[in-house]
Amino acid sequence: MKYRRLGKTDLTVSVVGVGTWQFGGDWGRDFNQEDVDAILVRSKELGINLIDTAECYGPHHMSERFIGDFLARDRREDWVVASKFGHQWHDHWSQAWSVDDVRLQLEESLASLKTDYIDLYQFHSGSDEDFTNDDLWTMLDKQVQAGKIRNLGISIGSNANINQTSNATKVGAKAIQVVYNRIDQVPEEEVFPSCIEQDLGVLARVPLASGFLSGKYKPGAVFTDNVRKGRNREEIDEKLRLVEEIQKNEVPAGVNMAEWALAWCLQHPAVTTVIPGCKSVEQVEVNARAAELDIVKVDHPLAVVK
Numbered sequence: 001m002k003y004r005r006l007g008k009t010d011l012t013v014s015v016v017g018v019g020t021w022q023f024g025g026d027w028g029r030d031f032n033q034e035d036v037d038a039i040l041v042r043s044k045e046l047g048i049n050l051i052d053t054a055e056c057y058g059p060h061h062m063s064e065r066f067i068g069d070f071l072a073r074d075r076r077e078d079w080v081v082a083s084k085f086g087h088q089w090h091d092h093w094s095q096a097w098s099v100d101d102v103r104l105q106l107e108e109s110l111a112s113l114k115t116d117y118i119d120l121y122q123f124h125s126g127s128d129e130d131f132t133n134d135d136l137w138t139m140l141d142k143q144v145q146a147g148k149i150r151n152l153g154i155s156i157g158s159n160a161n162i163n164q165t166s167n168a169t170k171v172g173a174k175a176i177q178v179v180y181n182r183i184d185q186v187p188e189e190e191v192f193p194s195c196i197e198q199d200l201g202v203l204a205r206v207p208l209a210s211g212f213l214s215g216k217y218k219p220g221a222v223f224t225d226n227v228r229k230g231r232n233r234e235e236i237d238e239k240l241r242l243v244e245e246i247q248k249n250e251v252p253a254g255v256n257m258a259e260w261a262l263a264w265c266l267q268h269p270a271v272t273t274v275i276p277g278c279k280s281v282e283q284v285e286v287n288a289r290a291a292e293l294d295i296v297k298v299d300h301p302l303a304v305v306k
Contacts, residue, residue: 024058
């Protein structure tokens, strides 16, 4: 495993982390504590130290509670835990952006994670109106001073949201989370240059393009999970045809496409870490191997040096 400094924070994170949206049950499989323990134990064995979660990954902080039960039996100090605020999924899904709502979310997340502090607490895909609330950032800064939050971050909803990115330092945020992968390279245009200028850490989410870049699916594939099943059929097949072309023209023979796709993200100088989801120990192992690949960008195709 390789490690990088996360922007202006004092955190050193593995270049491959563990995304945990799947623990909430939206990705076609229900998880139990034994499943989560196995994934996190293997992650640690492979040198992964970053866990990314959120208050709304599953009802009633489900993902956070699974992680918290694991952390209570492990060494908390070995992990960098990132979570988010701004949404609420209890008996129904709702937005929660007021100062009081976010303060309550923080306390609920700390309790669910069974920890006294969150290493990176991220504004979760909110609007610019929600973002420009000085009272909210003042309250969060007080939580940093109190030690409940070590660092603030912003998980931008739009890959082109330069407003929130460019104002990150102003509100005290030290990291940006953004969708970035071989199919969606929009952040390269404005977001990444701003991150480099401000020395912001970058967490690349959806680095496998919701599984499309895993290499497992062909045009015509049918998805049954809550996230992908409602997407437009033509758009899905078009994306899968593009993936076939990428695999044929850019992924060297003998290289696992998921490993290559993660390593492709990591070759950009702005990107600190990728946070792919994983449903099994085997997927954790594939993801971790991406740290061993050095992507060398040439005109065409991309070359890989192992």
